[in-house]
Amino acid sequence: MSLALAVLLAFGIGLAALVAVVVGVAVGWITRRVADETAVRGLIALAVGAAALPGVVAWAVVDADRSSLASAVDLGFGPLSTAVAALVAVVVGGVAAGVVGTAAVAGVLAARPDLPGVDDPAAARRRYLRYLTALFAVAFAVVSAAGPLLRTGPLGVGAVLALAAPAFWIGGPFLSVLVAGGGTRPPTDAEAARVERLRDACDVDVRGVRVVEGGDRHVALNLLGAPRARVLFVSAAALDALDDGTLTALLVARREQAARYERPAAAAAVLLAAVPLVAGLYDGLPTLVGVGAAAAVVLAGFALTRRLRLRADDRAADRVGAAALATAFERACEVAGFDAGDDSAWNWLSSEPSLARRIERLRRRAARSE
Structure with a gap:
């Protein structure tokens, strides 16, 4: 150069x-x-x-x-x-x-x-x-x-997409460590003992635990990776500011989301959207049609993953109680300095339902069960 x-x-x-x-x-x-x-x-x-x-x-x-x-x-x-x-x-x-x-x-x-x-x-x-x-x-x-495969045409692109989706899913823990903005570290002995108690209470099996450093208001708890190889990522702020009851409710919610393969579904929607775009490049599909079809695939995939998230909330509420789960979400927001606000009119552009909607559904469910 x-x-x-x-x-x-x-x-x-x-x-x-x-x-x-x-x-x-x-x-x-x-x-x-x-x-x-x-x-x-x-x-x-x-x-x-x-x-x-x-x-x-x-x-x-x-x-x-x-x-x-x-x-x-x-x-x-x-x-x-x-x-x-x-x-x-x-x-x-x-x-x-x-x-x-x-x-x-x-x-x-x-x-x-x-x-x-x-x-x-x-x-x-x-x-x-x-x-x-x-x-x-x-x-x-x-x-x-993947360059050599991509240059072979639509079949090569399809092969790359088919390999990329499971690769990113399985490699999720590694990628999370790589891109974690504040860095990650192994838990201290006290943190490890506490997390183990929480995992036992929630029946969550993981291959490892990483603590994410991100400041006093970075509240996060995630389960990443394929079954039997998942890694639990929990922020230091969450461990410091949230009690065991709140962390248990949040961990159960994450377990149910992982059980419904929510993240792979969202990733698959984005990857599948590349199919009509590639068809436009190789098979003469009009550009506007390809872009429109890709947008439709993404929006439909996001709608599906939002539904999966709500179903996961329902299953988690069966375990810990709807009121307890709603309170856990609200407590996490409070520590993060985050106002859930109202359900956003633009939420159809997201793969996740708004937290306000999730809390409202849980509160309604708790009221019906009283």
Whole structure:
């Protein structure tokens, strides 16, 4: 890659970051008037959206010049030099995505530093930088590795999609460790003993436990991975601020979500949406039809996963009680400084039902059982 191209690429990334900051400030002002849950989802969508285009462009530009890069890093063995050149493209694309996406986050937090779940804007920016860089770098690495298959046409693309869905599901714990913004660590002896008591009470079997560092208002508890290989991720803030009853209710809810394969269903919806897009590239399907079909697949998949989440809540309520589960959700929101607010009119764009709707359903169920 020539020096002129490298300078032009750096200038483009810098300009994109500047635009992202301005857009972020505007979005931050707008989110002052919306519910906390909608604001947080908007921040995440903006961060990923702002990171995507410059990341893809930077990766594609560098990867397209892979032969000259391989010559520049000649290691005496052609395939190894090519692999190193591909790795350079992956890193550049990941860094570009991380920088621009984090710039958008910085703009939002400049306009709204009191955003729920953010107790330190500087720490939040660092978390997003690590998260976005790792997320896009992994995505570009997968695409690079699958390049020969992708170039064979629709069958190759289908094979990549069929392999990618279970790979990301099984590799979920590894990816979570890689992209965790605040980093993860093994639990202390006291934390491990407490988590083991909670798991026994909830009948949850996991391969390991990781504690996520993310600040005093980062409240999270997740079960990731395939059955018999799941890893429990729990934030330090959740362990410090929530009592055993609350954590038990939240863990039961996560167990039921994992039992209904909610995350794989959401991922499958996104991956399946690529089918009509690929058909447009290879089989002459009109672009508008392909995009429309992809959007329909995603929306239908998200509707399904929202239903799965509500069904999981019902099963969890059978175990711990609807009122107890609703109270656990409310307590977690309180610790995070998060106002669940009202059910969002834009929730059909999300794979998760709004927390307000979930709590309301549980309260209604508890009232009926009294």
